[in-house]
Amino acid sequence: MQFSSLVNHLYMDHVVTSYEADDITAEKSSWTMNEKLLDVLSRKSAEDFKLFLDALQRCGQQHVRKVITDRQGLLINA
Secondary structure: OHHHHHHHHHHHOOOOOHHHHHHHHOOOOHHHHHHHHHHHHOOOOHHHHHHHHHHHHHOOOHHHHHHHHOOOOOOOOO
């Protein structure tokens, strides 16, 4: 599953703790996993957000990264 791979990358990059990673991946629906991940990311630093974007790239989620970074007014050079 690509989502658990993303969470694993975030854990290895020290963006999320093991507790946060377990809490996110324990959810049954991808919708709830996404909500939990976004909630956790909203409390992280700008550097952690850049690491999240890098993790999306490494996990084959370039299309999601592109949607996030191409939004008007959100130009991130990560």
